[in-house]
Amino acid sequence: MSHLKIIAEQFARGDFSAPFAVHAEEPAGVPALKRLSKDIAYTFAPDDLGGRVLISTASKQAREAVHAFLRYQIREHRTGDSPKVGGR
Numbered sequence: 001m002s003h004l005k006i007i008a009e010q011f012a013r014g015d016f017s018a019p020f021a022v023h024a025e026e027p028a029g030v031p032a033l034k035r036l037s038k039d040i041a042y043t044f045a046p047d048d049l050g051g052r053v054l055i056s057t058a059s060k061q062a063r064e065a066v067h068a069f070l071r072y073q074i075r076e077h078r079t080g081d082s083p084k085v086g087g088r
Contacts, residue, residue, distance in 0.1 A: 011042040012037075027069055029072065033066070067085055
């Protein structure tokens, strides 16, 4: 099973132990992601590069938590992705 598929399944259950294990700290946004878990959907989507985790929500608070979490991941993993919201 793909790493990202497992991550999507864990996050959907409110299990954020993998990011904690990698970073030795709770990433930004995780407390709110746990609290607002019923408002967030995590879906694995395969693509030509392996796949991605799609995260969707209609909740403004949940969206802000997702953005905080993703900015943390961008910074910590030095992905080179823009931390700006609004595009791929």
